[in-house]
Amino acid sequence: MEAAGVTIAYKFLSSGAVGLFSRHRWPTPAGGLPGDWVSVGGELRPCLNGIHACSATHLVEWLDEELWEIELEGPVLEDDGELVARAGRLTRRIEGWDEGCARAFAARCLNGTVELTAESLVKAGREREAQELSESRSRADAERQVVELARSFEDDPSSPVIFLADATRLARGGRPELVEEAPAADLGGPTAFALAANLGYVCAHIVAQLAEQQRAGAYEETFLAERRRQSLGLAEKLQLPR
Amino acid sequence: MLSCRQIYELITEYDDGGLSTSDRRGFESHVVICPPCRGFVSQMRVARRRVGDASAPALPPELEDSIVDAFRTWKQQG
Numbered sequence: 482m483e484a485a486g487v488t489i490a491y492k493f494l495s496s497g498a499v500g501l502f503s504r505h506r507w508p509t510p511a512g513g514l515p516g517d518w519v520s521v522g523g524e525l526r527p528c529l530n531g532i533h534a535c536s537a538t539h540l541v542e543w544l545d546e547e548l549w550e551i552e553l554e555g556p557v558l559e560d561d562g563e564l565v566a567r568a569g570r571l572t573r574r575i576e577g578w579d580e581g582c583a584r585a586f587a588a589r590c591l592n593g594t595v596e597l598t599a600e601s602l603v604k605a606g607r608e609r610e611a612q613e614l615s616e617s618r619s620r621a622d623a624e625r626q627v628v629e630l631a632r633s634f635e636d637d638p639s640s641p642v643i644f645l646a647d648a649t650r651l652a653r654g655g656r657p658e659l660v661e662e663a664p665a666a667d668l669g670g671p672t673a674f675a676l677a678a679n680l681g682y683v684c685a686h687i688v689a690q691l692a693e694q695q696r697a698g699a700y701e702e703t704f705l706a707e708r709r710r711q712s713l714g715l716a717e718k719l720q721l722p723r
Numbered sequence: 724m725l726s727c728r729q730i731y732e733l734i735t736e737y738d739d740g741g742l743s744t745s746d747r748r749g750f751e752s753h754v755v756i757c758p759p760c761r762g763f764v765s766q767m768r769v770a771r772r773r774v775g776d777a778s779a780p781a782l783p784p785e786l787e788d789s790i791v792d793a794f795r796t797w798k799q800q801g
Contacts, residue, residue: 502751504768528747529740543755563748654758671758682756 488553490534490564491575491721493545498571501545507571515552520568525558531565537716538562538709544678548578548719577719583677586715590684591652592618595627598641601691614642624649641687641694648683651676681711725753730760734767 494500498507508516525531534551535543539562550573553566595618602611610630617626631646654671671679689704725733725746730753736742737750754760782790 501755526744528744528751542752545755671761675758675761678756679758 488557490551492534492549492551493543494547496546516571518568518570525565527560527565532569534564537721538712540712540715541681546674548575580673583673587677587680590680594684594687641690644687725749
C-alpha cells in the first residue's frame with residue numbers, strides 16, 4: 482500500500498535516539514521545533530532502504546527504549562505493518578513509554594495469559610491446577626509455583642503451561658533453560674524494554690496455542706490478533722491517537 | 724521466525740547488507756524480541772568496530788618475505 486502527504490507514525494529507538502538496527506542517531510526536537518529531516522535516496526525497500534516506522538497497531542513488534550512520534554513525508558510504503566518513507570523527522574518523544582510502562586506492559590501480558598491458561602485448564606477438567614495457577618499470581622514465589630505446576634505437564638511438551646513457566650522465568654530476566662538468576666541490565670542482562678518485547682511475543686504465542694487447541698488452524702490469526710490487541714492496549718495507555 | 728542459532732550464523736551477512744529483504748525482516752523481528760540475541764548483536768558490532776579500528780603495524784620487508792616463503796612451502800607440501 483502506498484499513501485501520499487504527511488503521515489504521523491511511531492518509531493522506537495535505543496537510548497540516545499539511536500536506531501536499533503541502523504545505529505543512526507536521530508536529530509531530536511529542540512526549542513519546541515521538530516528534529517531535522519532525515520532522508521534517503523534511491524528506491525524505497527522495506528528493511529533495506531528508507532525511513533522506517535510503524536503504526537499504533539504494530540507497536541509491540543518494535544519495542545525499544547525510547548518511543549518517538551515521527552512525521553513521514555511523501556509516499557509511504559506499508560509492508561505488514563511496517564511503514565517506509567523517503568523522509569522523516571521526530572516530532573516528540575512519547576514520555577509515557579519508560580521502564581515502568583515496559584514492566585507494566587509485560588505484567589499485563591503475563592497476567593492475561595495466566596488467566597487464559599487457567600480457563601483452558603478448567604475446560605480440560607484440571608480445576609485444581611487451574612486454581613493453583615490463578616492463585617500463583619498474587620504470590621511472591623509465583624515463578625516457583627508455575628514451574629512446579631509445569632512439571633505435571635511434562636508429558637505434553639507443547640502444553641501452554643510449560644510455555645507459561647518459561648514466561649515467568651523470562652519475566653524476571655532469566656532464561657527458560659537456566660535456573661540461575663539473570664545478570665542485571667548493566668551487567669549484560671536484558672533491559673525492561675527487551676523483556677517487554679520478549680514477554681509480549683511469548684504470551685501471544687501461548688494465547689495462539691490455546692486457540693489452536695480449541696480449533697485446528699487458529700494459531701496464525703490468533704497470534705496476529707493478540708499482537709494487535711497488545712499494540713492497541715499499549716497505544717491506549719500511552720494515549721496515542723489512533 | 725529465525726532461531727537464535729540462525730541469528731548467530733547470519734549476523735555478519737546482516738551487517739554487511741547481504742541478506743534478502745525477507746531474511747532481513749526475519750532477523751530484525753527475532754532480535755527485537757530476544758534479549759540474548761540483542762546483546763549478542765550489539766557485542767559483535769562493538770568487536771567488529773574495534774577490530775576495524777585497529778591499525779596493523781607494518782612488518783619489516785625481510786619478515787614479510789620469510790612469512791610468504793614459509794606459507795608457499797607449506798602450501799606446496801600440503
